[in-house]
Amino acid sequence: MTKYYSENGAVLTLTRDQINEKYKWNLRDIYSSDDEWENNFAWVEISLGDYDNFRGKLKDSPQILLSCFQFDDEVGIKLERLYLYAMLNKDSDMSVSVYQAMDSRVKTLYSKVSAANSFINPELLKIPDEILLNMIHSLEGLKIYEHSVNELLRKKVHTLNKEEEEILAMAAEIAQIPHTSFSLFTNADMKFEKILDDNGNEIEISQSKFYASLYSPNREFRERSFKTYLKPFSEYAITLSSLFNGNLKVNIFNAKARKYSSAREAALDANNIPLSVYDNLVQAANDNLKPLHRWAELKKKMLKLNELHPYDVYVSLFSANESRKYQYDEGVEIVCNALQPLGSNYIESLKLAFNNRWIDIYESRSKKSGAYSSGTTFGVHPYVLLNWTDLLNDVFTLAHEMGHNMHSYFTGMNQPYPYANYSIFLAEVASTFNESLLLDYLISNSDSKENKLFLLEKYLNNITATFYRQTMFAEFEMNVYSRTENGEALTHDLLCNMYRDIYQKYWGPAMVIDKEEEYTWARVPHFYYNFYVYQYATGFAASEVLANKVKYEKKSAVDKYLLFLKSGSSDYSINILKNAGVDMNSSESVIAATKKMDQLLDEVEKLLI
């Protein structure tokens, strides 16, 4: 669809104007013209001075407080809309400098707005709690702000006085150094050796080539690539462990300064997630490692290996019909069919997106690569960027991104502006939920044994990569922090041993670990994200439970799921999931994910007999 050839036969990608309008998103739903964008931009810039009407006066009356909140919302709504228009235009064609400029102008405007409204929270926190809550209850219009105000009060004990907050703000830049240095060192300074690729050509190994090589059926190449790529991480282990420790200490320092008992508690408190959710995830996964051990044994057997090594776990055991192409329209039809269990309301909303150009489908010259959903922008429907290449993977990407898109759409339609967004803890639930329904649909409709095995393997790999591997990382992360908080010094040898033990425990007796694998702690950027990875695992586990309920409990489960999509951030994430039907404080969700893995393995084994 999007490729054409030059006279010398080179593949060229179409320019944006060579693609039919109906396959491109309609950004006129945001602003009718660039001029309208400029007018709105100017409005926000001029209005910044109006914050002075409220400064120092918030305690004076509920009416002033309400006017301030409403004014701040109006600025926020305009700002997000300006940002959306600039970002989507920029990503459509990154060679157009006018949209690059609009994008950076709106980012500067963001900082001006946050400087202008930064007095609001400290001023609110100075009002005694009871008086502030009375003010909120005394005026109808203020009631929608109650949850935000409660959230502010909840964090009051961890908010410091003005001078201390200023010192922390000054330290924030220094606190970035370990992470920035890690990125620069591993991406810029570190040099990797050349190796022979699958076809005997010399290539310089890089992160993306390393990942790609792990899927190669050529085992010698996989091993060569694995050992060569990881070599510098072991050679620079002293520097890398110093950066790793530096990052731990930054987060421990911030947590202590804000009177948290641990870095983990501080990180989870941002979304009011109890520590028990994390503990429970790790414990329940540990109690249910058998399915992963079983998968490792099966891989070893199917690959006819004497020893299973870390570089053997990504290679496909089963292949599908590779010439099978999926046109975009067929992809849409498949996704709509797979999501039928969600009912007509969901499907109608999906069709709104498909029929009204919310999606930018095909690759074009200088368009941003990959795929994303734009999230909720109040008052406008959300958009999706794709780069469709007619592969089955594109169908999965479509289902995934439409999960985000519908979550944003339902939230935007049902929440007032302050809650028209959702936390990272919830973000991946709706997307993986759709992938799960799609896999089930494709598996039950597959036309051949080969195809079915291929899809079952895809599902098994999803559970391995998103659930088990991320829980393993989360457990490692928890352990390194608690040992540091207990005063232990984490040398590179200790980090290697800790990683090795945990990797062996998760993969079980079939796995034979090479020394190189132990340096995973030294190369994974997520270990610099401060207790982020556990959310991949909890999100996946939650979506498994919800997808199961929708499949088997039908109507009431669907209604609850739609309620989840509509909830935005109007309540704490844990409560929102609980209302949807999954209690993240129990091991139910973890067990659902591991049980699913066992069922899939049963199906695979049955087909192999």
Ligand SMILES: [Zn+2]
């Ligand atoms: Zn996603």
